[in-house]
Amino acid sequence: EAGVVQSPRYKIIEKKQPVAFWCNPISGHNTLYWYRQNLGQGPELLIRYENEEAVDDSQLPKDRFSAERLKGVDSTLKIQPAELGDSAVYLCASSLIRKGAGGEQYFGPGTRLTVT
Amino acid sequence: GESVGLHLPTLSVQEGDNSIINCAYSNSASDYFIWYKQESGKGPQFIIDIRSNMDKRQGQRVTVLLNKTVKHLSLQIAATQPGDSAVYFCAEKTRGGGSNYKLTFGKGTLLTVNP
Numbered sequence A: 001e002a003g004v005v006q007s008p009r010y011k012i013i014e015k016k017q018p019v020a021f022w023c024n025p026i027s028g029h030n031t032l033y034w035y036r037q038n039l040g041q042g043p044e045l046l047i048r049y050e051n052e053e054a055v056d057d058s059q060l061p062k063d064r065f066s067a068e069r070l071k072g073v074d075s076t077l078k079i080q081p082a083e084l085g086d087s088a089v090y091l092c093a094s095s096l097i098r099k100g101a102g103g104e105q106y107f108g109p110g111t112r113l114t115v116t
Numbered sequence B: 001g002e003s004v005g006l007h008l009p010t011l012s013v014q015e016g017d018n019s020i021i022n023c024a025y026s027n028s029a030s031d032y033f034i035w036y037k038q039e040s041g042k043g044p045q046f047i048i049d050i051r052s053n054m055d056k057r058q059g060q061r062v063t064v065l066l067n068k069t070v071k072h073l074s075l076q077i078a079a080t081q082p083g084d085s086a087v088y089f090c091a092e093k094t095r096g097g098g099s100n101y102k103l104t105f106g107k108g109t110l111l112t113v114n115p
Helices: none
Strands: A003-005 A009-014 A018-025 A029-037 A044-050 A052-057 A066-068 A076-077 A088-095 A111-115 B004-006 B010-014 B019-025 B032-038 B046-053 B056-058 B062-067 B073-079 B086-095 B102-106 B109-114
Touching: A009 A018, A018 A088, A018 A111, A029 A076, A044 A066, A044 A076, A044 B102, A066 B102, A076 A088, B004 B073, B010 B019, B019 B032, B019 B086, B019 B109, B046 B056, B046 B062, B046 B073, B073 B086
Parallel strands: A009 A111, B010 B109
Antiparallel strands: A003 A018, A018 A076, A029 A044, A029 A088, A044 A052, A066 A076, A088 A111, B004 B019, B019 B073, B032 B046, B032 B086, B056 B062, B062 B073, B086 B102, B086 B109
């Protein structure tokens, strides 16, 4: 079974430019997460989807970040405009959460963003 | 605020030795504690977890110990192999509303295994 797929794997852009990341979760997983991971740090949650609904976006900087999960499968995370401080690895994860039980999260390889 | 942190940022061991990676936490309300392994260029990979009402759990070559009195978590890797070289994160899994769980990660420890 394929794992979580992310693209692109690497992206270099100039500040003030837009950028988008794509995630395809594990088939059948109803919950999708976007994390940001700075160098040497653990991942930090940006947004969590249950199916197509964003149920936790409290840590998403909404002035420049946006995300969508159309049809409750693939998801896109966008930054517009990018700032130097946005350089990080953006991880997507997915899980199957059933009523009363929080499923294990499976992570993709991430997209390494460098803003110059 | 609540946080999960690691005592040592780097650990270097010889192949075949046992490794111990430590983690301190401050949120007593966490339901589970989880160890993840992250190799270069990859996402975190689940290793083992422990429920908050347990103090020890063993897996294949790994053991996690939980000391709730001092809020300390450790990962022991037996007979460490070069393939164990990676960054290890501890994480707290805390229940929110309904089936909502939140993962809070610590900073990470880089384990280097010397052949």
